[in-house]
Amino acid sequence: MHLSALYRFPLKSAIGEALSVSPVDSLGLHGDRRWLVVDASNGRFLTQRLLPQMTQLLARYAADDALTLSAPGLGEIQVAVPAADAELRGVTVWSDSLRVPDAGDEAAAWLSQLLGRACRLVYLPVERARQVNAGSGATQDRVAFADGFPLLLIGQASLEDLSTRVGRPLEMLRFRPNLVVDGSAAYAEDGWKRIRIGGLDFRVAKGCSRCIMTTLDPRSGERSADREPLTTLKTYRERDGEVYFGQNLICDGRGVLEVGMPLELLE
Missing domain, CATH: 2.40.33.20 (PK beta-barrel domain-like)
Structure with a gap:
């Protein structure tokens, strides 16, 4: 085997x-599922279960764990890992609630256009990981x-x-x-x-x-x-x-x- x-x-x-x-x-x-798209209004996690168009969303790591996002018709955007003093956003993944850094307005606007709803992009530092x-x-x-x-x-x-x-x-x-x-x-x-x-x-x-x-x-x-x-x-x-x-x-x-x-x- x-x-x-x-x-x-x-x-x-x-x-x-x-x-x-x-x-x-x-x-x-290393780097697996460290980024997440959430509903802008309530912080609830968003996936292909609700938004099948996420199957067309390409996410790749760049230098220093920054993220490169691309999708048909929208081109490409670079997203840096949020700074240590970045705004924390309350998010929910299944029954877990936690506060994690928000990746900023530019990434949120790009993803909202792709997915057709107001959303935010967040990042998980290792010290904020869930059990x-x-x-x-x-x-x-x-x-x-x-x-x-x-x-x-x-x-x-x-x-x-x-x-x-x-x-x-x-x-x-x-x-x-x-x-x-x-x-x-x-x-x-x-x-x-x-x-x-x-x-x-x-x-x-x-x-x-x-x-x-x-x-x-x-x-x-x-x-x-x-x-x-x-x-x-x-x-x-x-x-x-x-x-x-x-x-x-x-x-x-x-x-x-x-x-x-x-x-x-x-x-």
Whole structure:
């Protein structure tokens, strides 16, 4: 078994980027989901669930973790990491409420034009990170703007099995993982508790429950008329009213991940 792909999502719900190598810090892959778009009126986080046009929003890191945003018809904008004395904005991610630096009016205006609603762009300094989902990690485990955990892993064989069941090839980025593993049996990751990739150890926290976002084509933003792959997943991956695909991870330590590294099952 080995690590076959790495994906980072600098801005939550924007286009992901494939990496060949990445540092891993206390919040997962360096720079993953450190930026977030929120509703300007109430600070509620905005994603493709509500705004499928975010599938066309490209976010890439520039120097010093600054962000470059681009979208069809709008060109490109550079956004600096907010200064230490930047205005703090109250935001909500699921049940978590926190205060984080606002990235300024220019970025807000650009995103509001793209998304057709008043919104703001915010950044998460490491010292303001959230605790992982209650009951699924230690008190010191932290996450940036990802839904609940710092890392998501999916087995390549699991995607291939699902594609066969659906009857057409499915893109891995439809499920927005950070780590893809090859060489394991389909859904083998369901039974893992601890793994090692390269020199880093990971705890498998819990399965990842899936939502309507999986029905969006990651390239076009169009929703599947047949609600696939969610329809098929519900036939064999549903438990307690939730549909699961992939596993959430927490890393114990810091280091570097590189595509091709072997995966060792510890427990």
